[in-house]
Amino acid sequence: MVICCCDGTFDGILTAVFEAWVIDVNTTEIAIGTEGNMVLFAEYKDVVTDTEKAARVARSIISKISHEAYETIYKASLSEDPERGNAILGFIRRGFSIGRGVVHDLANPSVLKVFELSRNTGREAHHYLGFLRFMKHEQFLLAKLEPKNDIMTLITDHFTDRLEQENFLIVDMRRAKAAVHRASSEYFITDVDLDFVKTIRAVQEEDEYRQLWEVFENTIAIEARVNLKLQKQNMPLRYRKYMDIRN
């Protein structure tokens, strides 16, 4: 058995899928990174991310399965689960076998796993569309987040459209990545160094609108119906770190 080790990015996983196909897809697995338990009697092969190979796999997914399957695989690849490589490989095999119906074939364990990963990532991204908070800093708007999954690409389009006329910076504090948008132009995503993250962490906002918002949030609740358990269920504590408003 061969185990291909990739770097865990979408392109990396697709490259590993390509390699696995070349070797023998039935007995190959995909692992993320070099950590984790080593398996006895398995041969480890390092896979270097190759965008050409990844693009070929992507094209064949879109044409032989469906665009929906491609999107589902993309979202699943953004999650942090170490088994995502294998699940995606199984999904693609099933998909090449039965075609576009694969996204509904939840009886298959790989398909189910990919579906669940994609859903979790999608849900977190949707939560962040609501919970992300911008603050006015110098000439632009700044937002910070610490997501479990790598959702930067899933949320930046939305804000680029919504705040098209604004300069903004969205920083993933966990992964040291930032999305940069200049007013009325395109955005790009870049890696940043840890000093930058430290500077950003120190930025606080003292703005009258933040105080006004606190007044609003605290006043809008109906006292006779207070239910902090429900509030926590709907808005888990892990999202609240950069929302600043919690008491």
Added chain:
Amino acid sequence: MRITENMSIMEKLQILTDAAKYDVACTSSGTERNNNGQGIGNAMKSGICHSFSADGRCISLLKILFTNECVFDCRYCVNRSSNDVVRTSFTPEEVCSLTMEFYRRNYIEGLFLSSGILKNPTYTMGLILETVRTLREVHHFGGYIHVKGIPGAAPEVIEMIGWYVDRMSVNLELPTSEGLKELAPHKTRDTILTPMRQIQKGIAADKQEIQLYRGRTKQYVPAGQSTQMIVGATPENDYQIVSVAEALYQNYDLKRVFYSAFVNVNQDSSLPAPPGGPLMLREHRLYQADWLLRFYGFQAGELLTQDRPFFNVFLDPKCDWAIRHLEQFPVEINRAPLAVLLRVPGIGTTSARRIVQARKTARLGFDDLKKMGVVLKRALYFITCSGRMMFNTRIEEDYIVRNLVDTDRNISHRTGEGLTYKQLSFFDQGAFDELIPPQMQQQTLYGVVSGQI
């Protein structure tokens, strides 16, 4: 009535938010559009929740009153003219700045603007029109706007506002005209239903126009209409409320009906003050029934009748219906049509859809159902997979009811102290007597007591 001059915007915000919170409409869903190229803002079809308040409700819009001055004197309302509270107003510019700056920081999806009645309904709606027009045309705001229609306002204003907003709603307040007459004499059925009809017609006419002219930028109330009813301020029963909701959906094309458990803010002696607080369980049952009407193909008459006009305390309306129609079960998962699957307790709209799609490629078993999100604890009494039931259960009322009630743990926190769940013996009627007063008891066919709660 105290009117204070020179109030800061923070004080105004505090007062006018506090005055708006009993209007429970909170959605920002229903429209989809991209940035208009001139100012910030777009809209997402599903709506986005930006925060949740201490009562657990979603905060999606800046929900404020334009003014809490009011010439009406509705008995249930905290802003009624006979209350001695501090009165204040925003200016249109203040509302615009709050909306734009909150939106820019991603605190909100948009604005929810209601108002007390200053001078008269038409004058007040004129102020609201001025506000939304400024927001759209001067600030080029592209986000969501929900405006409340004031009963009795002139049709011209209603017409003009509709072009600037995403949703407009007029509150029905009370399900019957008798209730309305008693508690809100300045509002009549006519003054409420007339603008609702006008908005409905405006939306329908606009939809036809869209098909003729593509690429139009303005739409009339694209996210549709909604309304709100207060539950528990007047003695209407659940059957009446659900029938009114059904009629509204069918005859006025409403998108949503909201139910608001009555909170006795005025300590008014003519209004009920239930000891356990607002009637949360009753409101919950109404929302469950509302969903059944809209997404599960039920009719009001299937859920409740004149002879049985109150919801079951212990079972949700869907389980209740299933128990009363056991002759229609069990249902075969791999064959039954979608409409039949939707009637099984424990199978929701998403699971039903997944079942129908997945069974095209594979024969489904109970494990698969669990993975798809079916609540097997409930559903197992009503379904078969390839002809077999999950366990050898009896399809028999008492047995199933006892097990179903066991699994529904949501009851306790909604009923407060007044109602505790004890191990039930369904032949022991006396067990419930001390919990529910006799004049509100009502026997059902199988002996489970339901009553006004």
